[in-house]
Amino acid sequence: MLTGKVAVVTGASRGIGKAIALKFASQGAMVVINYNGSKDRAEGVKNEIEAAGGKAVIYQCDVSDYEKCETFIQNVIKEYGSLDILINNAGITKDGLLMKMSEEDFDKVIETNLKGTFNTIRFATRQMLKQRSGRIINMSSVVGVTGNAGQANYAASKAGVIGLTKAAAREVASRQITVNAIAPGFIETDMTAVLSDKVKEGAIAQIPFCKFGKAEDIAAAAAFLASEEAGYITGQVLHVDGGLCI
Numbered sequence: 001m002l003t004g005k006v007a008v009v010t011g012a013s014r015g016i017g018k019a020i021a022l023k024f025a026s027q028g029a030m031v032v033i034n035y036n037g038s039k040d041r042a043e044g045v046k047n048e049i050e051a052a053g054g055k056a057v058i059y060q061c062d063v064s065d066y067e068k069c070e071t072f073i074q075n076v077i078k079e080y081g082s083l084d085i086l087i088n089n090a091g092i093t094k095d096g097l098l099m100k101m102s103e104e105d106f107d108k109v110i111e112t113n114l115k116g117t118f119n120t121i122r123f124a125t126r127q128m129l130k131q132r133s134g135r136i137i138n139m140s141s142v143v144g145v146t147g148n149a150g151q152a153n154y155a156a157s158k159a160g161v162i163g164l165t166k167a168a169a170r171e172v173a174s175r176q177i178t179v180n181a182i183a184p185g186f187i188e189t190d191m192t193a194v195l196s197d198k199v200k201e202g203a204i205a206q207i208p209f210c211k212f213g214k215a216e217d218i219a220a221a222a223a224f225l226a227s228e229e230a231g232y233i234t235g236q237v238l239h240v241d242g243g244l245c246i
């Protein structure tokens, strides 16, 4: 259970982040639902949590903006008194073959997925170090481990998230703060809904479980890593991919 914990979930207006927000709230956490553009959907997540008797607030912040992340995290701490769990889930894709990829598409994906993760960790750890406790969970991807044609920017960002996770884990371990990554495989969300049927069929053929995962599969893994029981696990990458990466 996460009773009384303050949990920030970035990119929680939809998909995996939404599932994590719902799961954490159902376990008693006060959830800060971060979003970038989808205010209505973020409010929908908040309403769903409150209707089930949970606690949540919404907070707009583009995680790629360093200064806005400082204000965001400081405001959460000021308002709620602590920051116990940070889930760096916000992420985007801008796919294209390497030789045709624009500099802008490369930078945008790195700035959101990798620098965005750094930005929030940068300010959250200050508070967690004072508390001498904390859980940080960063969303990587199977693609950050295996690479994928057409996703040089995304694969680089997600491999970077793994390196960042391991470095941060070493830096804060002495204060009993854990930092781990989850590497989802193919999960049914808006991000994968845009894939063509041919790409989806090709992906399923590679997955030992022969199907895409659900956002709830990732939320369950996040809830475990955020729990008291996972207190001696740090610097790890938990693959939740139906066996794709075996």
Ligand code: NAP
Binding pocket: 010, 011, 012, 013, 014, 015, 016, 017, 034, 035, 036, 037, 038, 039, 041, 061, 062, 063, 064, 088, 089, 090, 091, 092, 112, 116, 139, 140, 141, 142, 183, 184, 185, 186, 187, 188, 189, 190, 191, 192
């Ligand atoms: P999604 O359905 O596309 O949702 C992305 C979320 O990220 C949205 O809530 C979005 O907010 C938020 N976001 C995007 N840019 C942001 C920014 N600059 N600042 C703050 N929030 C931002 O994606 P998903 O499939 O749930 O993926 C969630 C995470 O899992 C991502 O990091 C993704 O790379 C990773 N992942 C997904 C899969 C998969 O198969 N789905 C596989 C491996 C890894 P708005 O709605 O406000 O724009």
